[in-house]
Amino acid sequence: MSISTPEEVAQEAVRSVLSSTARPPRPDALVTSLTFWWRAMLKIKHVPEQLFDVTAFPVMFLLMFTYLFGGALAGSTGAYLQEVLPGILAMTVAMITMYTGLTLNRDIQKGVHDRFRSLPIWRPSTLVGPLLADGVRYTLAAAVILVLGLILGFRPGAGPMGVVASVGLLLVFAFALSWVWTMLGIVMRSENALMGLSMMILFPLTFISNVFVPPETLPRWLEAFVDVNPITHLVTAMRGLVHGHSVTGEIGIVLVVSAGLVAVFGPLTMYVYRKKA
Amino acid sequence: MATNDTRRPVDAETGLESPAWVPPSGLAIEAAGLVKHFGETVAVDGLDLRVPSGMVYGVLGPNGAGKTTAIRMLATLLRPTEGSARVFGHDIVDEADAVRSRVSMTGQFASVDEDLTGFENLVLLCRLWGHPRRAAKKRASELLEAFGLADAGARQVKTYSGGMRRRLDIAASIVVTPELIFLDEPTTGLDPRSRNQVWEIVRALVAAGTTVLLTTQYLDEADQLADRIAVIDRGRVIAEGTSTQLKASVGSGALHVRLLDPDQRPEAEGLLTRALDVAVRAEADPVALSARTSDPERVAQALTELARAGVGVASFALGQPSLDEVFLALTGRPAEPANPELEGETSRGPTIEEAST
Ligand SMILES: Nc1ncnc2c1ncn2[C@@H]1O[C@H](COP(=O)(O)OP(=O)(O)OP(=O)(O)O)[C@@H](O)[C@H]1O
Ligand SMILES: [Mg+2]
Numbered sequence: 001m002s003i004s005t006p007e008e009v010a011q012e013a014v015r016s017v018l019s020s021t022a023r024p025p026r027p028d029a030l031v032t033s034l035t036f037w038w039r040a041m042l043k044i045k046h047v048p049e050q051l052f053d054v055t056a057f058p059v060m061f062l063l064m065f066t067y068l069f070g071g072a073l074a075g076s077t078g079a080y081l082q083e084v085l086p087g088i089l090a091m092t093v094a095m096i097t098m099y100t101g102l103t104l105n106r107d108i109q110k111g112v113h114d115r116f117r118s119l120p121i122w123r124p125s126t127l128v129g130p131l132l133a134d135g136v137r138y139t140l141a142a143a144v145i146l147v148l149g150l151i152l153g154f155r156p157g158a159g160p161m162g163v164v165a166s167v168g169l170l171l172v173f174a175f176a177l178s179w180v181w182t183m184l185g186i187v188m189r190s191e192n193a194l195m196g197l198s199m200m201i202l203f204p205l206t207f208i209s210n211v212f213v214p215p216e217t218l219p220r221w222l223e224a225f226v227d228v229n230p231i232t233h234l235v236t237a238m239r240g241l242v243h244g245h246s247v248t249g250e251i252g253i254v255l256v257v258s259a260g261l262v263a264v265f266g267p268l269t270m271y272v273y274r275k276k277a
Numbered sequence: 278m279a280t281n282d283t284r285r286p287v288d289a290e291t292g293l294e295s296p297a298w299v300p301p302s303g304l305a306i307e308a309a310g311l312v313k314h315f316g317e318t319v320a321v322d323g324l325d326l327r328v329p330s331g332m333v334y335g336v337l338g339p340n341g342a343g344k345t346t347a348i349r350m351l352a353t354l355l356r357p358t359e360g361s362a363r364v365f366g367h368d369i370v371d372e373a374d375a376v377r378s379r380v381s382m383t384g385q386f387a388s389v390d391e392d393l394t395g396f397e398n399l400v401l402l403c404r405l406w407g408h409p410r411r412a413a414k415k416r417a418s419e420l421l422e423a424f425g426l427a428d429a430g431a432r433q434v435k436t437y438s439g440g441m442r443r444r445l446d447i448a449a450s451i452v453v454t455p456e457l458i459f460l461d462e463p464t465t466g467l468d469p470r471s472r473n474q475v476w477e478i479v480r481a482l483v484a485a486g487t488t489v490l491l492t493t494q495y496l497d498e499a500d501q502l503a504d505r506i507a508v509i510d511r512g513r514v515i516a517e518g519t520s521t522q523l524k525a526s527v528g529s530g531a532l533h534v535r536l537l538d539p540d541q542r543p544e545a546e547g548l549l550t551r552a553l554d555v556a557v558r559a560e561a562d563p564v565a566l567s568a569r570t571s572d573p574e575r576v577a578q579a580l581t582e583l584a585r586a587g588v589g590v591a592s593f594a595l596g597q598p599s600l601d602e603v604f605l606a607l608t609g610r611p612a613e614p615a616n617p618e619l620e621g622e623t624s625r626g627p628t629i630e631e632a633s634t
Contacts, residue, residue: 043392
């Protein structure tokens with residue numbers, strides 16, 4: 001007879017948890033994606049600082065650009081605000097999609113994904129879940145801008161429905177664009193390199209657009225880029241929706257570009273995720 | 278490709294199993310000629326492994342031997358460059374999902390989420406394994422309780438000690454009882470108490486019918502836990518057998534002596550060589566000497582001689598051979614890959630199967 005040591009007690013307990021449950025049925029793609037969404041929400045709860053980019057960033061942008069350019073470009077800040085606010089909305093959310101890649105990159109480096117990748121689940125849910133959670137962050141950023149805009153004198157001509165529709169379109173585009181960062185987040189080895197690359201893509205994409213100035217005022221070659229820039233189409237569509245102009249064609253372009261981004265970067269992302277050592 | 282054909286037949290004296298040894302219960306892992314390249318680096322170089330189910334199987338090897346890479350391939354996290362492996366009869370590449378639903382892996386570096394609490398980490402995994410919400414919470418609490426983490430359950434994992442993290446990591450691996458669990462260096466960096474707790478968990482796992490494959494750098498640990506041990510070096514199995522067989526091949530024990538004065542080492546070395554009648558090794562540590570012997574009487578005599586000659590001894594221990602000594606015996610060189618040309622030149626233990634020649 002041996003004496004019962006604390007370790008032996010632990011052994012009993014461990015043995016009992018091992019035998020205590022039956023194997024549940026395999027969860028479907030929706031459940032696992034939502035579980036990863038929940039994980040991202042928990043991370044926001046524990047590290048609320050990460051919301052800084054979706055709150056402070058938009059406020060800064062809106063104030064800066066409205067008062068910096070408003071007088072010079074549109075004669076008055078009030079008039080300028082009507083045009084620039086949808087643009088800043090698009091630009092800010094496009095900018096913060098970048099954090100999707102940074103978060104994933106950090107996550108993978110920490111090794112958590114090793115465990116996820118060894119589970120018998122629908123693989124993309126590991127990535128889709130956080131993208132859904134990013135939807136929450138984008139909505140928050142949009143809300144911050146809109147509330148501040150309303151205070152400053154933004155008056156959407158098409159009323160609340162127009163605003164909701166334009167934010168909806170923005171979310172679709174942001175979700176599609178996020179796949180680009182997701183892929184880069186997996187491929188790039190360091191967070192800094194990823195940050196640098198993301199900036200290099202995002203700055204021209206957002207600034208060389210019709211967000212701040214009408215494209216007609218630009219040199220021909222620059223105007224050509226602005227015209228093909230998807231952000232330009234997004235901003236035109238959002239302005240239309242907000243103020244009640246007909247922009248069906250522009251909406252169509254945005255949706256096609258979004259579908260294209262997902263169709264190309266979705267599978268590409270899954271491919272690199274599977275390949276990742 | 279190295280195959281089983283090159284292994285030795287049954288050794289009459291030691292009763293070593295024949296090369297085609299298959300237990301009645303079947304094999305949990307059957308790997309043949311696994312190779313993994315990372316660019317120029319050959320991390321795993323023709324690994325053959327046959328792990329019978331229902332036991333603790335130890336994979337012993339120094340840093341960089343390819344333990345982690347091998348495990349990651351078997352757990353379907355890495356695709357082999359060459360070769361193939363089956364886990365409970367399922368191919369690790371073609372039937373990866375079937376493998377994933379039967380195995381669990383606790384990586385070398387904790388793969389729990391530092392920002393989340395211990396409880397949340399476990400609930401997350403319970404949900405991913407398919408437990409409904411309430412059952413997930415119940416299971417998570419049960420696991421925390423069993424692993425002695427109930428009090429820390431509501432704290433973020435970043436506040437956990439190494440031992441707590443390790444236990445949480447293992448708990449996360451047994452949310453659904455796996456048929457096979459991989460534990461990659463589960464006790465490296467833990468204090469003796471935490472290490473003991475992990476050992477107890479391993480024993481409980483195997484008692485519950487789970488096959489355990491664990492990697493380690495300590496012969497002592499493999500000896501304590503594993504029913505069979507494979508020694509790997511530079512991505513290949515260089516010896517395989519039970520702990521007894523392994524130790525028989527390298528000498529069953531070792532005397533380690535630390536002197537007070539490094540200047541006295543040559544003198545001590547001479548005295549010990551004469552008294553023990555075996556080769557005495559000067560360790561990298563300038564005050565340390567070691568010799569392969571397991572005869573306590575001789576050791577007592579030898580130590581008396583040292584005292585008589587005025588050689589101050591700071592400490593001595595008679596214990597199991599270290600990994601380094603195992604390697605020296607098996608390959609004729611220390612564990613760190615230093616001299617690739619030497620491989621296979623020196624004599625190997627007669628009682629150990631050879632997977633490669
Ligand atoms: N992703 C990788 N890219 C490049 N080389 C790698 C990679 N992973 C492992 N290696 C190399 O492969 C070899 C085997 O590494 P591995 O991590 O499998 O060894 P190990 O036995 O687990 O070592 P340790 O005891 O240090 O954990 C090493 O030389 C290592 O540098
Ligand atoms: Mg390792």
